Structures are given as structure tokens and as C-alpha cells.
Amino acid sequence: MSDVTMRIWRGDSTGGQFENYTLEQNEGEVVLDVIHRIQATEAPDLACRWNCKAGKCGSCAAEINGKPRLMCMTRMSEMPEGPVTVTPMKTFPIIRDLVTDVSFNYAQAEKVPALLPPPMPEGGYRMFQEDVERSQEFRKCIECFMCQDVCHVIRDHEDNKQHYAGPRFFIRYAELEMHPLDTNDRRDLIREDMGLGYCNITKCCTEVCPEHIKITDNAIIPLKERVVDAHYDPVAWLGRKIRRKTKVSAQDAAVQPAP
Amino acid sequence: MFEERKAVTAVESSTQVVLGGTRGGPDVSTLRQDRWWLQPVITVSILTSFVIYATWAAFQGVNYFVGATGVHELISPFYSPCLSTSCVEGSNSFGFAFNVGSLSPALIILIFPLGFRMTCYYYRRSYYRAFWWSPPACAVADAHTNYSGETRFPLVIQNAHRYFFYFGVAFNVLLTYDAIRSFHVIGGGWGVSVGSLVLTLNATLLWLYSLSCHACRHICGGQVRSFSQHPIRHKLWKLATPLNAKHMNFAWASLFVVALTDVYVRLVSSGAIRDLVFF
Numbered sequence: 001m002s003d004v005t006m007r008i009w010r011g012d013s014t015g016g017q018f019e020n021y022t023l024e025q026n027e028g029e030v031v032l033d034v035i036h037r038i039q040a041t042e043a044p045d046l047a048c049r050w051n052c053k054a055g056k057c058g059s060c061a062a063e064i065n066g067k068p069r070l071m072c073m074t075r076m077s078e079m080p081e082g083p084v085t086v087t088p089m090k091t092f093p094i095i096r097d098l099v100t101d102v103s104f105n106y107a108q109a110e111k112v113p114a115l116l117p118p119p120m121p122e123g124g125y126r127m128f129q130e131d132v133e134r135s136q137e138f139r140k141c142i143e144c145f146m147c148q149d150v151c152h153v154i155r156d157h158e159d160n161k162q163h164y165a166g167p168r169f170f171i172r173y174a175e176l177e178m179h180p181l182d183t184n185d186r187r188d189l190i191r192e193d194m195g196l197g198y199c200n201i202t203k204c205c206t207e208v209c210p211e212h213i214k215i216t217d218n219a220i221i222p223l224k225e226r227v228v229d230a231h232y233d234p235v236a237w238l239g240r241k242i243r244r245k246t247k248v249s250a251q252d253a254a255v256q257p258a259p
Numbered sequence: 260m261f262e263e264r265k266a267v268t269a270v271e272s273s274t275q276v277v278l279g280g281t282r283g284g285p286d287v288s289t290l291r292q293d294r295w296w297l298q299p300v301i302t303v304s305i306l307t308s309f310v311i312y313a314t315w316a317a318f319q320g321v322n323y324f325v326g327a328t329g330v331h332e333l334i335s336p337f338y339s340p341c342l343s344t345s346c347v348e349g350s351n352s353f354g355f356a357f358n359v360g361s362l363s364p365a366l367i368i369l370i371f372p373l374g375f376r377m378t379c380y381y382y383r384r385s386y387y388r389a390f391w392w393s394p395p396a397c398a399v400a401d402a403h404t405n406y407s408g409e410t411r412f413p414l415v416i417q418n419a420h421r422y423f424f425y426f427g428v429a430f431n432v433l434l435t436y437d438a439i440r441s442f443h444v445i446g447g448g449w450g451v452s453v454g455s456l457v458l459t460l461n462a463t464l465l466w467l468y469s470l471s472c473h474a475c476r477h478i479c480g481g482q483v484r485s486f487s488q489h490p491i492r493h494k495l496w497k498l499a500t501p502l503n504a505k506h507m508n509f510a511w512a513s514l515f516v517v518a519l520t521d522v523y524v525r526l527v528s529s530g531a532i533r534d535l536v537f538f
Contacts, residue, residue, distance in 0.1 A: 013281040066290030067398050085290050090398075093280025100283060107274040113267040128487030152394040153408065156401035161278055180485030185264035193269050197415070198408035200387045201380055204397035217473070217503065221380055225421070225477035232418040 004076065005083040006034055008046065012096045019043075020083065025076055031086065032060050032071035035098075047097035055210055058144030062098050063087045068146035068208045089149040104154075104161055105145050108169045113189070117181040131180045137218060138175040140211040141168065147205035147215060153198045164195035167205035167215045174219035177226060187230040196223055288400035295396035302389035309514060313337065313369075316521050320363035322528040323521075324350040325454065330536050331441050333454040335524040336461055336517050337365045340433050352436065371426040372517075378420035380473045381510045421474040431465050438462040454527060454534040461520040464513040471502035471509050 004025040007018050021038045032050055039046050051057040053072045060071040065085050076084070092100035117125060147167040148154065154161050165173070173190055176182055190196045201224075205215045213219075229236045289295070316323075316337050323338040325331070326349040334341065334350055341350040342357055343364035359367060376382050387393050392402035409417050441455035469475065480496025483489045502509075526532045 009284050011283065015281075016283060018285070063284065063290065063398065065292050080292060082292075085292075087285075087290060088283035090282055090284050092282070093277060094283035098283075101277075101280065103274050104276050107272040107276045110272040110274055111269040113270055116267075128485075130486040130493055134486060150397050152401045153406065155398075156394065157406045158279055160406065161276070178484060180487065182484070183264050184267045186267060188266045189269055195408075195410070197410035198406070200383065200393060200408050200414075202384050202388055202394065202397075204394070207397050216384075221473045222477060222481050224418075225474060225481060228418050228421065229482055233421065 004034070004079075006038060007083040007085045008035075008038070008097070009087040010043075010046070010097055011094065013094055016094070016097075018085075027077075029076045030072055031062075031064055031069075031074045031076060031084065034076060034084075035071060035086070047095070047099045049099050056142055058142040058146075058210075061089055061144040061146045061149070063089060063149075068149045070144060070146075070210050073210060089145070091149045091151070091155045092145075102145050102148075105143070105148060105166070105168065108165050109172075111165070111194075112169060112172055112176070113184050113186060115176055115179060115182050116184045118183055125181055127180070134178050135175040137213055138171045140213055141171055142211060143168065144210060146208045146210070150204040150208045151199075152202070152204070153195070153200075160195065160198060163193065164198050165190075167199075167220065169194070170196065170199070170223055171213065171215055171219045174223050177223065187227055190223055191227045191231060196220070196227060199224075289396075289398055291396070291398060295399055299389040299392075299395050302385050305511075305514075306386065306389070309518060312518055316525070317365035317369055318363055319525075320345070320361075320365070322525045323347070323365070325524060325528045325534065326350065327445060329454075329527060329534055330444060331450070331452045331455050331534060332443065332445060333441050333458060333524045333527060333534065334437050335521040336434055336437075336458075336465075337369065337521050339430075339437050340368065342367055352433075352440075368430075371423065372430060374419075375423035375427040375469075376510075376514075378417050378423050379510065380420070381507050383417060420472075421478065424469065424472050424474045424478075427465075427469045427472075431462065431469055434458075434462045434465060450536060450538050452534045452536040454523060457516075457520050457523050461513075461516050464509060464516050467502065468506070468509040468513040470499065471504075471506040473503060473506070475499055476503045 002025060003022050006021045008021065010016055010019045021042050023034065023037060023041070032053060035046065035048055049059040050072065051059040055070055055073040058070070061068060062071050063086070064071065064074050065079070068089060086098065088094050088098045088100045092102050092104060095101050145168060151166055153164050154166060173186055173194065176184070177186060199220055201216055201220060203216045206217070209215060284290070323335040324347045325333040326347065332349065338350065340353055341364045342353060343362070344356045344358045345361070346356060346364050357367065388395055393406065394401045409415060438455070438458040441458045442449050442451060444450045476496065476499040479499045480486065480489065480492035483492055486493035527534045
């Protein structure tokens, strides 16, 4: 087969530059295979994260020809003519070469209030299949953080990291908000502290998701609609007020002694 | 069953996050080599053409209704319902009208379909990318230095989408009535013409666009926490979900056909062409 030129970002927090490596292209290779061959032959100090080589651990996320992709799932045969550019994820601070510090995501994960079920009823909790199926899609997330990387809210505006959870965590919030046993209401939190309103639904997170999770349609937009229920819909607000009042009146009537 | 919920705040995070760290890669707006600019160019071209045509058509105030001069009654979707005292005789099906002077009847009502499309989640994606370049394409730099998304006025108004959806549904009912009326032959009986088929196609696509809307899916059943406790809403949600997956297709198709319907009615009304009657 013909040769291929890999244009790889080499550097750390003090700076960096592209370095070209030209090597023979083997049939059936993915980008990660070529990176490993470069490590084995020309640049043993080239840093990259990887683990499963099967698209299930999310470790080898990088930007290939400018787009966030898993190196282990990107076939060299798919690449257009010319050098293949590989850079680290742009949204996160660089550690070295293709390795970035993704601790922003771990901090966001810690902030999510956990599931809080009601007291255990007699016979235990019961979940029905339709409720289980609803959040199944969100559980496919492998935490590669490419959705976080491509999201322009933090990719192009570093200051927004202080008040924006990002698509990966909106999936988590959606999963919890759709859980039938949860008693926590996260709508205020999502709106005020997690910055759901910053998302302008340009769907890049959905485009890059290697698990094909419909992040925008099935998680972010449903969350936005739930925030509308809580904050921007006067009819829903009136309905809640009436329901609450009716409920309180019924409870009051129940405790009144009979005449 | 578990309706009572308590608002919670974020859990304190122990992970230190350094903001403003050095990022890897060159300082360029994108490293993409594909034709990422093509989609914004197509979107701008189509939406701009539609806006120019719709504005021109809305200000015309003539040739929007085919009445007694034709075989079938046809009304342009830009002018239905026609609620101005200046409406052409026979075009007002309501029995009441507003006196808006010489203003075109279309200008009274167009805010509702316009608002529905402007606040639509799909169109938002399209025009934020194509017109506002925020961002122009995935992994291409945002054209703005500051960004507050939809958190402030005026973009916070996007949250009113469900109200425009309600108006959209009401308009669909009226346009469906117009489509049914177009099968009625003036002078008695029923028949089919190209015009009646065009109005029917328009109403059908507008229904599909409205029913595939994200707000509709949420109202159908998306807002409930437990599907098992709301089986009817779960069924409605399951009906809305496959439609929702095609929302983009319905958005474009209905946009094209609404303009096409106006063009057809305008041509017939002005006498440029005759409405081809099948029977």
C-alpha cells in the first residue's frame, strides 16, 4: 500500500508544533494503529491515551482532521488524500501531545445530585419495562467527552466552564429527571447553575457521539421543555397552583372531624 | 405516585478545575478539511429566498384568493385566515374582521407561523449556525467573542415555543378547512383540481411539521416522569417520537410547499394560469 503522512501535534503546556511522520499504510488499520507504529518506530515519547481499542472505553478521543473522533474507530481508509492531522481535544488543557486534562468533567460529575428514591414501600420498589427503556440510551455513554469537546459553549468560551455542565452531564440530568423513583427536582439547578440556557441546540454533540446517543433530541430538548414547565409556562404554573390547592383542601377536609 | 419532589442544589465538588489552561493544537479557527461551509451556505440561500418571497407576498395584498372567477375556491396560506375588512369577498370564513386600514391582511396573522418557525428547535439549530455563526459548523470556531446563549433577552423568548405550537395547531385546523373547501365546486358539488391537491399537500405537511415538533412530543408524554403510570400519554409519546425523528425533513418540505401553494394560488388568481380541474 502507499505511504501516509501523519501530522501530529507535539507539545505540552509550554507550547508545541506539528511534526510529520511518513510511514507505510497497512490494510485495515485505524488511526490508533498508526499512532502506535509511530511510537514503536520513530517517536517512543509520543503521548496518547488508549485502552480498549474497541470504541468502548473512550480513552483515545482526539481530533482527526479537525473533528473529534475516537482514534481506535477511525479507519485510515476513510481519510481523504493528503496528510492526516491529529491534535488533542481542544476544549481541555493539554498535558502532553495528544493527552488532555479532562478533570473539568469529573468536577461536573461530582456536582450531580444523586438519585433519591422515596422510602421503600412494602414489597420493594417496582420498575416497569417502559420506564427502564426510556433511559437505556443514556447509559450507553462511554464518557469519551467528545461531546464536551465539540460544544462551542465551552470550546470557544473558556469562561463558560464556570457555569455550564455540558452535553455529557445533561444526559445524566435527563436520565435522573426521567427516573420514576427519583424525588429530587433538578430543574432549578439545571437552569441556574448548570447553564442549560447556554446550549443553543446546534447538535454538534449528537453529531460526534460514537454511541449515536440522540443527546439533543432526547436529553437536552426534553430538559429545556421541563425548564419551560417550571419557569416559563404560565398555564403550567397555574395548573400546579390549582392542583396543589385542591390537594391541600382535600387533605384539610380529611382531617376535619365529622359534624 | 411520587409526584412530590424537592428542589436540590449542586453537590460540592472536590476536584480542582484549572480554568484558562493552555490548550493543545494550533490557534486556528478550524482544522477541518471537508466542505463544512456548504451547509451554512445552502441554509442561508434557502431561508433568505423564502423570507424575501414571503415578505413580498405578504405586502402584496392582492391575488391571494380564487373565488367566483374560478371553479374551486383557493386561498393562499399566507392569507388564511383572512381577518381584515379589506379581504376579498368570500375569503373570510370567520364572519368577523378587523379594520386595519390599507394594511395587507397577511400582516395581521403571519406573526404566528413566523413565530412557530423562528422558535422551532430545528430552525434554531439552522439559523444559529448559518446566520449567526455560533458556531458555523461543528469544531469550527464561534464568530463571537462573548456568548450567553438563550439565557437573556431577546433569545430567552425561544422558551415560548410551545405557545407558538398551540397557535400553529389552530392555523393547521383552518388550513385543513381551506383544503376541504377547495374540493367544493363553486355552484354546487365536489371535485378535484390541482389547486385542491396543492392545498391538501400543504395542510398535510404543516400537520406533520407541527406534530413532529419537540414541544408536541413533550406535551404528548415527554414531560411525565413515569410512563408506566401514564399509559395513554406513553402511547401518544410513542406516536410522536418517530415523527419527531423526521422533524427536519418536515420543516423543509412544509416550508417549500407553503411558498409553492402561495405561488400557485397567486398565478391562478391573477389569471396567469388556469386551475387544472380533473373532475
